Amino acid sequence: MYGTVLPVGEGAGQEQDPTAKAPAAGAPTDGAIADGQWQLWEVFTQETQGAPHEHAGSVRATDAGHALQNARDVYGRRGKVISMWVVPTGAIAASSPSDAGPFFDPMNERPYVHPHFYKAPRGVRGV
Amino acid sequence: MPGRRPSHPRSTAVTQQATPTEDPALLAEFEARIARGESIEPKDWMPERYRRQLVRMMSQHAHSEVVGMLPEGNWITRAPSLRRKLSLLAKVQDEAGHGLYIYCGTETLGVDRQQLLEELITGKAKYSSIFNYPTLTWADMGVIGWFVDGAAIVNQTALAKHCSYGPYKRAMVRVCKEENFHKKQGFESVAALAQGTPAQHAMVQDAVDRWWWPTLMMFGPPDSDSPNSAELLRWGVKKYTNDELRQRFVNLTIPQAQAVGLTLPDPSLRFDEATGNWVFGEIDWNEFWQVVKGDGPCNRERVAARRAAHEDGEWVRAAATAHAEKKAARGATRAA
Numbered sequence: 001m002y003g004t005v006l007p008v009g010e011g012a013g014q015e016q017d018p019t020a021k022a023p024a025a026g027a028p029t030d031g032a033i034a035d036g037q038w039q040l041w042e043v044f045t046q047e048t049q050g051a052p053h054e055h056a057g058s059v060r061a062t063d064a065g066h067a068l069q070n071a072r073d074v075y076g077r078r079g080k081v082i083s084m085w086v087v088p089t090g091a092i093a094a095s096s097p098s099d100a101g102p103f104f105d106p107m108n109e110r111p112y113v114h115p116h117f118y119k120a121p122r123g124v125r126g127v
Numbered sequence: 128m129p130g131r132r133p134s135h136p137r138s139t140a141v142t143q144q145a146t147p148t149e150d151p152a153l154l155a156e157f158e159a160r161i162a163r164g165e166s167i168e169p170k171d172w173m174p175e176r177y178r179r180q181l182v183r184m185m186s187q188h189a190h191s192e193v194v195g196m197l198p199e200g201n202w203i204t205r206a207p208s209l210r211r212k213l214s215l216l217a218k219v220q221d222e223a224g225h226g227l228y229i230y231c232g233t234e235t236l237g238v239d240r241q242q243l244l245e246e247l248i249t250g251k252a253k254y255s256s257i258f259n260y261p262t263l264t265w266a267d268m269g270v271i272g273w274f275v276d277g278a279a280i281v282n283q284t285a286l287a288k289h290c291s292y293g294p295y296k297r298a299m300v301r302v303c304k305e306e307n308f309h310k311k312q313g314f315e316s317v318a319a320l321a322q323g324t325p326a327q328h329a330m331v332q333d334a335v336d337r338w339w340w341p342t343l344m345m346f347g348p349p350d351s352d353s354p355n356s357a358e359l360l361r362w363g364v365k366k367y368t369n370d371e372l373r374q375r376f377v378n379l380t381i382p383q384a385q386a387v388g389l390t391l392p393d394p395s396l397r398f399d400e401a402t403g404n405w406v407f408g409e410i411d412w413n414e415f416w417q418v419v420k421g422d423g424p425c426n427r428e429r430v431a432a433r434r435a436a437h438e439d440g441e442w443v444r445a446a447a448t449a450h451a452e453k454k455a456a457r458g459a460t461r462a463a
Contacts (some may be wrong), residue, residue, distance in 0.1 A: 037241045038448070040234065057231040057298070060240065062451030074227045077220065078305050097171045 039088060041067040043075050046083040053085055061086075149174055161363045166293040169235040177362050180355060181292055182236050184364065189229035190247050190254035196222045197432050198262040198425075199271065207265060214312040215268060221309065225302045232294040248434040250427075256415060257345050259423030266320055266327075266334035272313015274335075274342040274380070280306050281376045282346070291363030314383065321387040328388075335384070336392040343407070344415045346373040352412070377405050 038060040044053040056075040061067035067086040076084065095103055111117045120127045153172050160167065167173055196219045203219065206212035230240040246252040257275055262268070283306065287299035320331035347353055347369040359365040367375075384391055395408040417423065 037239060057228060058234060059227075059231070062447050063454065066447060066451060074224055077224055094170065097168070 038062050039067075040090075041071070041086045042089050042092060043067075043071040044085040044087070045071075045075055045081045047080045048082065053083065058089065059086070158362075161291055161361075164363075165291075166296065167291050168293045174362075176358060177364075178236055180358055180362070181295065181364060182233055182238050183355070184359065185229055185233045185236075185295055186238070186243050186246075187253050187255070189226045189233060189243065190252050191258065192222045192226035192229065193247070194254045194258045194429050194433060195275075197429055198258055198260070199268060201262055202265060202268050205265065206268075211268075211316065214308075218272070218309050218312065221305050225305070228298040228301055229295075232292075232298045235294045244437065248430065248437050250421070250430045253419065255345055256418040256423060257341050258429060259418050259426045260337070260341055261424055263337070264330050264334060266317070266331040267338070269313045269316030269320060269331065270334040270338045272309050272311075273317050273383070274313075274338050275345070276306060276309040276313060277380060278342050278345045278376050280310060281372050281379070285365070285367050285372065289363065289366035295364075314387075317389070318387045321389055332389055335389050339391050339393070340410060340414075341418075343373055343377070343410055344412075344418075346370070346376070348412065348415070349410075374404055377407055378403075381405050 039062070040058055041061055041064075042058050043056045045056045046053045056071075059067055059070040059074055061070045064086060068084060071084050071086050072081075075081065107113050154174055157167075157172060157174060157177075160171075167177075199215060199219050199222075203212060203215050206215055230243060233243060234240060243252070247254070262271070280303065283299050283303050287296060287303045290296040290299060317331055317335075320327040322328075347356075350356060350368045350370045353369055356365070356368060360368065381391065381396070393408045395406070397406050398404075399406050418426070421427075
């Protein structure tokens with residue numbers, strides 16, 4: 001069961017805004033330009049070898065290559081960045097805040113998911 | 128940010144316009160979250176006034192970073208040494224980046240940056256009044272780094288530590304990491320001039336005399352006359368009042384001025400043993416409001432320069448769009 005996935009990014013803007021121009025036929029879908037504005041991309045950066053990629057912010061760009069370049073210029077100017085991902089904002093499905101409880105329940109109130117619930121014969125080691 | 132609000136054109140102005148009636152239970156829960164020190168994220172429920180106040184504050188902040196490049200750009204080609212030129216170039220580039228971080232933050236609130244840029248170049252948007260003063264001498268570059276960036280750091284450090292809106296707080300963390308060299312390079316330049324020839328000392332003292340009061344105004348109107356403060360404080364966007372931050376800046380700066388043998392243009396400055404604060408004179412709030420309302424020395428020039436830069440860049444944006452479309456079309460034919 002997924003949480004309600006809200007539409008995000010440019011696509012949502014077009015649904016909401018009756019004045020928005022539909023992209024011209026043949027226009028690139030991944031760099032769709034709504035309203036004369038470049039598409040929104042989310043930027044994830046990795047600081048060191050083996051570290052996770054973390055969300056840094058967003059950029060506007062015409063396509064993936066352009067988004068990477070802009071992301072490099074904005075989020076990789078200072079500090080350490082060794083790798084970057086860019087993802088069209090609209091491609092991200094996110095859980096919703098109301099999911100915080102049931103959707104991510106860590107089952108902490110159930111004692112049998114923890115090792116100290118179980119017994120082992122005295123003297124056995126490494127279990 | 129995943130889950131940003133769908134955007135539709137609306138004014139970013141926070142006027143006393145009616146706001147939709149809000150569910151008191153949701154509002155109570157929101158305020159409880161603020162009281163617990165939780166971070167509010169884009170998809171979370173928030174009062175409409177909170178959203179509007181953030182849009183107002185963040186967009187003004189982003190605009191200030193962008194307009195802040197203009198008084199300094201004037202001096203890049205006139206820097207007295209390669210070392211000074213390199214640091215000024217890097218500082219101006221940082222300011223462009225800082226503007227982009229914060230525009231990105233405002234987009235999570237359902238406003239898009241195109242609309243914000245439009246408001247800036249049509250002169251509708253407000254930004255920090257300090258940038259509406261002219262930079263008359265090279266010494267102004269040092270004093271701006273020391274005073275203006277010093278004041279910005281006081282404000283931004285508080286936001287980076289305490290701001291209740293996650294995207295703004297994270298943008299400030301990023302900004303603060305980069306901002307410290309701005310102040311230090313300014314102070315180095317000021318110290319060099321202050322210890323230089325009598326003419327250099329006089330030039331930097333003149334810059335200090337011109338920038339001191341406008342810098343104190345950067346913290347905004349006094350608490351007794353700050354229409355937005357109460358809401359921003361109540362909802363944890365800000366932790367300290369304008370006057371508290373202003374006092375903090377004054378306390379930090381006066382010993383720095385003394386260390387390099389410069390005076391501040393305020394005969395009533397005195398250290399108060401009881402509070403540990405430097406007591407300073409009355410700020411000319413008439414001047415402040417006049418500049419805010421658009422009648423400072425350089426308001427029109429700044430907006431015109433920003434508009435010209437935006438319009439002169441139109442062909443680059445058009446070219447990038449055309450190039451992306453051509454590439455996509457080529458990909459489509461290959462796939463067919």
